[in-house]
Amino acid sequence: MLKPFPVHSETGLGFITMLRSVLRPGVILGGRRTPLNPHGRTICLSGREKAGTLAFSLRKFTQTRGSGVMIFRQLFDRDSCTYTYLLADPDTKEAVLVDPVIELAERDAKLVDQMGLNLIYVMNTHMHADHITGTGLLKKLVPSCQSVISKESGAMADVHVEHGEVVKFGEQELEVRQTPGHTNGCVTYVCHGEKFALTGDALLVRGCGRTDFQEGSAETLYESVHSQILSLPDDFALYPAHDYVGHTVTSVAEEKEFNPRLTKSKEEFIDLMNNLGLAYPRKIDISLPANKVCGLYNLP
């Protein structure tokens, strides 16, 4: 059955988006289609284990053609303390950007261009409240790319992903895991081949996303993080969407041992989260309406 597909497509790729909707379940973005297993979780990455073992030490530096090791850049926005990730396949040069910030969209587009990459997806882990996503502006700067966000986010995008689906760029794959709690539509993108996950605001280094607005729920967040993130193997690296004190990365083992919030019982966690007393993000009133439309709101 045909699903209605997003009208938001300056790229002229609406028809492809519609075809992708029709091909679900088991859709793989980025060119090839592979059925998901019945659980929609486990992904077979035959022949890539070696690259996975090397990934942790080499991730930031290796981009040798034929190495198979994903190109990985962690970029930072000093104003909102947001991390944006540029991931790419070293062979095909297909690339994705995750959680870009509008003020730095030109930096990101320039980097993609300098590195000779072909940006195919601009993805968000959720609908951000503290900054406007760079997605809409990147679609203007790199017209061939498509925007991606979870269906549950309620935000507009070319492609809406759901739990268990796989985003593919070249030979690289990211599994979509629903991790609600900070917002309803939060997802974590898991790369089994290189043993890491982009956790968005669900899990921060020694912290987690707040749960006091945007349908936040401390109980849901606790369950999401434990079942979908801390259940990954101990040596998986975890990359957050924000850090406010200078951390860049952590691991499943570290957070299971040292996270001051998530090592508590569920009841203690809920009590703590309900009494954080944080001020609302400065830009919440402009960010939410803009991010509902992929940051295309009032674009210059």
Ligand SMILES: N[C@@H](CCC(=O)N[C@@H](CSS)C(=O)NCC(=O)O)C(=O)O
């Ligand atoms: N001061 C910042 C907002 C800081 C903030 O609230 N961060 C969020 C993620 S962005 S909605 C959060 O979940 N923080 C968790 C925490 O424990 O700090 C601003 O004004 O933008």
